Amino acid sequence: MGFAGSDFISINDFSKADLEHVFKVADRMLPLARKGSSICKNKVLATLFYEPSTRTRLSFQTAMLRLGGRRIGFSSGAESSSMKGETIADTVRTIEQYSDIIVIRHPSEGAARVAADYASIPVINAGDGSHQHPTQTVLDLYTILKEKGKIKGLNVGLYGDLKYGRTVHSLLGTLGLFGANVFCVSPQGLEMPVHFVKEFKEKHGGDLVETSSLDTVLPQLDVLYATRIQKERFPDEKEFLKVKGTYSLDSFALSRAKDDLVLLHPLPRVDEISYELDADPRSRFFKQVFYGVPTRMALIALLLGKVK
Amino acid sequence: MTMTPPSGEMIVQKIGNGTVIDHVTAGRGLLCLRILNIPSTTQFVLASNVSSKRMRRKDIIKIEDKFLSKKEFDRLALVAPRATINIIRDGKVAEKRVVELPKTIRGVISCNNPACVAFPRNERFLEPRFTVETDDPLLIKCDFCDHELSRKDVDELL
Numbered sequence: 001m002g003f004a005g006s007d008f009i010s011i012n013d014f015s016k017a018d019l020e021h022v023f024k025v026a027d028r029m030l031p032l033a034r035k036g037s038s039i040c041k042n043k044v045l046a047t048l049f050y051e052p053s054t055r056t057r058l059s060f061q062t063a064m065l066r067l068g069g070r071r072i073g074f075s076s077g078a079e080s081s082s083m084k085g086e087t088i089a090d091t092v093r094t095i096e097q098y099s100d101i102i103v104i105r106h107p108s109e110g111a112a113r114v115a116a117d118y119a120s121i122p123v124i125n126a127g128d129g130s131h132q133h134p135t136q137t138v139l140d141l142y143t144i145l146k147e148k149g150k151i152k153g154l155n156v157g158l159y160g161d162l163k164y165g166r167t168v169h170s171l172l173g174t175l176g177l178f179g180a181n182v183f184c185v186s187p188q189g190l191e192m193p194v195h196f197v198k199e200f201k202e203k204h205g206g207d208l209v210e211t212s213s214l215d216t217v218l219p220q221l222d223v224l225y226a227t228r229i230q231k232e233r234f235p236d237e238k239e240f241l242k243v244k245g246t247y248s249l250d251s252f253a254l255s256r257a258k259d260d261l262v263l264l265h266p267l268p269r270v271d272e273i274s275y276e277l278d279a280d281p282r283s284r285f286f287k288q289v290f291y292g293v294p295t296r297m298a299l300i301a302l303l304l305g306k307v308k
Numbered sequence: 309m310t311m312t313p314p315s316g317e318m319i320v321q322k323i324g325n326g327t328v329i330d331h332v333t334a335g336r337g338l339l340c341l342r343i344l345n346i347p348s349t350t351q352f353v354l355a356s357n358v359s360s361k362r363m364r365r366k367d368i369i370k371i372e373d374k375f376l377s378k379k380e381f382d383r384l385a386l387v388a389p390r391a392t393i394n395i396i397r398d399g400k401v402a403e404k405r406v407v408e409l410p411k412t413i414r415g416v417i418s419c420n421n422p423a424c425v426a427f428p429r430n431e432r433f434l435e436p437r438f439t440v441e442t443d444d445p446l447l448i449k450c451d452f453c454d455h456e457l458s459r460k461d462v463d464e465l466l
């Protein structure tokens with residue numbers, strides 16, 4: 001597909017070839033992610049964050065700065081006119097008067113699609129409720145590719161809150177697309193929603209194992225992707241307290257894993273990964289954070305038509 | 309408007325001007341009337357569970373002086389897909405249309421996912437939009453949050 005002028009709203013809108021092209025452009029951006037460039041000089045990126053974010057917001061801003069562009073935006077709904085009752089449609093039609101590309105995070109599912117429907121400039125979804133977080137998926141896949149050299153045929157474990165974690169929902173489908181075997185490991189009550197499992201099996205026909213026991217599958221895994229319990233997405237506090245602290249990884253837990261396992265986490269972590277594992281060479285979650293910059297540089301430059 | 313002849317077959321009197329909705333899935337006629345918001349002063353007939361060669365059992369609705377708008381037609385498509393609409397003028401069938409589910413349903417029902425941007429009261433002025441995945445059994449998907457609605461969900465929302 002032609003990326004120039006289009007939106008990046010759902011990972012499902014993109015084919016395997018499209019994503020492979022993004023990875024190729026990200027490879028070109030890798031050295032520039034530290035030293036900078038002028039690829040998007042005089043372009044303005046607007047970050048509309050109605051929900052808190054550290055990595056996604058700052059990595060988008062860094063990506064634009066490394067591309068030689070500038071950025072504007074707000075970091076909570078309280079800073080915007082949404083508090084006065086302004087609709088997303090009106091906000092984006094205002095912001096597009098000031099900028100060339102919009103990045104939006106919003107608590108409502110489908111909010112980024114609304115923004116894209118109304119804006120005439122490219123819109124990137126930086127997370128819409130529990131629905132989609134497609135740029136996280138791009139950076140997760142890119143991290144696996146860079147750290148393991150391939151995705152096809154790998155045994156990838158998705159571990160933790162698979163019910164509310166939007167990163168694992170998008171990641172599951174794309175792992176299938178790239179031919180990985182997936183192991184969904186979660187405590188009772190936080191399983192991967194049935195329709196995602198069904199879709200994976202129907203579309204990709206790959207192996208998918210569901211279990212609540214990490215021990216039984218850990219020795220087979222090439223990649224382990226741990227997630228935080230999404231406290232903010234639980235319908236009530238009681239439900240959250242039932243599962244709080246039910247899983248965590250430490251050196252002992254990881255002693256049965258392969259030596260070349262790659263341990264990832266979209267961060268922030270709470271108590272899913274013990275701090276003692278930070279020194280373990282298998283822990284790559286901060287490298288994963290870095291890969292957010294070249295992948296987002298690639299997307300911004302592609303959507304602005306500054307690279308092909 | 310109705311009478312039962314000696315054979316036991318029910319005959320429904322013809323209407324002069326208005327709409328006949330035929331081949332409604334048996335038992336869904338009342339729901340059709342509800343979604344069309346027929347005023348209490350309107351003359352109409354609902355024949356339910358009558359014999360049909362094509363459907364074995366069906367409902368028929370005849371509404372005097374009523375002509376469906378595009379929006380009503382779309383609403384009807386969600387309740388009675390494949391129904392036949394006969395528009396009657398001066399006692400004759402002036403037009404015949406088969407109800408078909410469009411690929412995209414706009415503004416007829418709202419998404420029932422409270423977290424969806426198209427859930428009532430979330431984003432004002434937003435027209436709900438669904439893509440029809442399958443029509444039998446009915447399965448539609450919200451274009452905004454990807455939430456899927458079954459026949460049961462749709463009936464509750466109408």
